[in-house]
Amino acid sequence: MFALTLLGRWCALRLKGVEHWLMEPVDSRAYASVRIAFALSALSIWLDLWPLRLELFSNAGNFGPPIPQEVTRLNLFQWVSGTTGVSLVFAGVLVAIVCLGLGFGQRISALFVYLWFTSYSAAAALALGGFDTVARLTSFLVAVSPVSSAWTLPRKAEAGRAPRYGLRLLQWQLALIYWITVWLKAPDHFWRQGEVVSHFGVSMFARNPNPAFADLGVWDPLLTWGTLLIETLVPVLLWKRSTRWVGLCLGLVLHGTIAVLGKLELFSLSMLPMYLAFLEDSDFERFARLVNLLRNSGSDSQPV
Amino acid sequence: MNSSTATRVALAKRWIGCGLVLFHMVAVSIANLAEGTKLSAQLHRAVDPYVRFFGQWQEWDMFTTVPLYLSIEGRVVAKLPDGSEHEYPPVLPGLVPAPDNLRYVSMFARVVWAKRSFRWHSERYLSALCRAIGTREGVKPKSIRLEIDTQTIRPLKQIRQDGEIAEARTFKAEEVACSP
Numbered sequence: 001m002f003a004l005t006l007l008g009r010w011c012a013l014r015l016k017g018v019e020h021w022l023m024e025p026v027d028s029r030a031y032a033s034v035r036i037a038f039a040l041s042a043l044s045i046w047l048d049l050w051p052l053r054l055e056l057f058s059n060a061g062n063f064g065p066p067i068p069q070e071v072t073r074l075n076l077f078q079w080v081s082g083t084t085g086v087s088l089v090f091a092g093v094l095v096a097i098v099c100l101g102l103g104f105g106q107r108i109s110a111l112f113v114y115l116w117f118t119s120y121s122a123a124a125a126l127a128l129g130g131f132d133t134v135a136r137l138t139s140f141l142v143a144v145s146p147v148s149s150a151w152t153l154p155r156k157a158e159a160g161r162a163p164r165y166g167l168r169l170l171q172w173q174l175a176l177i178y179w180i181t182v183w184l185k186a187p188d189h190f191w192r193q194g195e196v197v198s199h200f201g202v203s204m205f206a207r208n209p210n211p212a213f214a215d216l217g218v219w220d221p222l223l224t225w226g227t228l229l230i231e232t233l234v235p236v237l238l239w240k241r242s243t244r245w246v247g248l249c250l251g252l253v254l255h256g257t258i259a260v261l262g263k264l265e266l267f268s269l270s271m272l273p274m275y276l277a278f279l280e281d282s283d284f285e286r287f288a289r290l291v292n293l294l295r296n297s298g299s300d301s302q303p304v
Numbered sequence: 305m306n307s308s309t310a311t312r313v314a315l316a317k318r319w320i321g322c323g324l325v326l327f328h329m330v331a332v333s334i335a336n337l338a339e340g341t342k343l344s345a346q347l348h349r350a351v352d353p354y355v356r357f358f359g360q361w362q363e364w365d366m367f368t369t370v371p372l373y374l375s376i377e378g379r380v381v382a383k384l385p386d387g388s389e390h391e392y393p394p395v396l397p398g399l400v401p402a403p404d405n406l407r408y409v410s411m412f413a414r415v416v417w418a419k420r421s422f423r424w425h426s427e428r429y430l431s432a433l434c435r436a437i438g439t440r441e442g443v444k445p446k447s448i449r450l451e452i453d454t455q456t457i458r459p460l461k462q463i464r465q466d467g468e469i470a471e472a473r474t475f476k477a478e479e480v481a482c483s484p
Binding site for chain 2: 019023058062064136137181191202209301
């Protein structure tokens with residue numbers, strides 16, 4: 001009987017811990033930064049898709065008129081497939097993305113943007129990149145996350161508190177992306193040999209493919225294995241408060257390099273909101289102190 | 305509603321919320337399990353309806369090996385009823401050349417080396433091409449196939465020797481009949 005009571009107490013304590021882990025009130029500026037970064041990445045993807053909208057989503061385009069797809073997927077383009085209709089949907093999504101970024105009607109804007117992402121992913125699966133997947137998953141998590149009153153244009157509200165669950169979902173998704181990709185890459189011959197960066201540099205994914213990349217020497221394995229190491233470590237580093245800034249810097253270096261040297265800037269942009277989901281009160285305070293310091297040192301150096 | 309009932313309702317809502325969040329985490333984790341492993345079939349069956357409906361399907365197999373091409377360009381080859389073969393640019397509407405966008409590179413590669421999961425979309429694309437060519441020629445082709453002209457990256461050792469990155473290679477998708 002005593003053992004059962006002890007077990008019951010232990011379980012209750014664990015459950016309380018889980019509840020705290022998911023529902024603890026946190027600085028809502030984290031949600032605001034995720035929302036704004038997501039609006040920016042969604043806008044970039046919208047700009048990439050706008051010229052292709054009739055080719056990929058209209059009944060005159062590559063996939064012809066819609067035929068009854070599996071009804072198990074949300075797909076707006078099943079019902080709207082005329083050329084004018086598709087353009088109108090895109091125009092509406094642009095308005096929703098801007099509203100989301102500025103903080104107008106956040107929930108409804110986020111839901112509409114999410115519906116667009118999941119619809120175009122279902123309609124034109126052949127023409128998707130990894131960044132579409134990242135943005136689609138983020139759009140869902142933004143749509144179900146608490147609405148943040150911080151950093152909105154309608155009113156300059158004080159940063160409030162909001163339950164943490166939306167940030168936890170984004171953090172979990174980021175960890176899955178990196179760890180699954182490492183799991184899939186690690187057995188490959190070229191990743192093991194340390195020859196991936198040189199191949200990337202001469203491929204269609206490079207911004208300026210150049211034969212010089214074939215001769216990277218010792219840098220090739222260092223950069224190839226370094227990529228795997230960063231992808232493995234970043235989720236852990238971001239999770240721990242004491243190493244969060246190291247994780248942010250490593251992620252910035254990884255995705256910044258990919259965006260500059262490769263044609264994959266949309267992927268780098270679409271990963272940004274998930275990184276911001278790790279920020280906490282202390283990070284915002286530290287950032288504000290840094291900005292103040294820079295501002296003060298700037299005003300000190302002004303000639304009198 | 306008295307205060308203790310209100311507290312209980314709030315607590316219940318909180319726990320339902322926790323349950324949903326944990327379910328989502330488990331579902332997206334299972335969505336990443338490779339199909340074909342012993343456990344995955346049952347687990348996938350349990351979460352697939354949720355994953356599909358809410359658009360949570362995901363694959364992180366980008367760059368699981370090195371990129372193999374410097375460029376990929378697609379074209380359509382149609383066999384007309386008189387037996388002659390004609391080439392067309394691969395993009396609709398209008399059978400125009402593909403714009404310079406990595407999305408089209410992925411699309412052509414997926415049609416030619418079609419994975420099972422893309423078959424439904426590939427068939428739709430090829431049917432639309434059959435109709436468009438039929439409208440242009442006034443007669444529906446007997447069959448069509450997508451071909452891709454690539455610049456295939458040579459072994460690094462050879463690139464170091466002469467500075468030539470790639471060599472031309474063409475790949476053909478299987479021919480599909482155009483339905484009458």
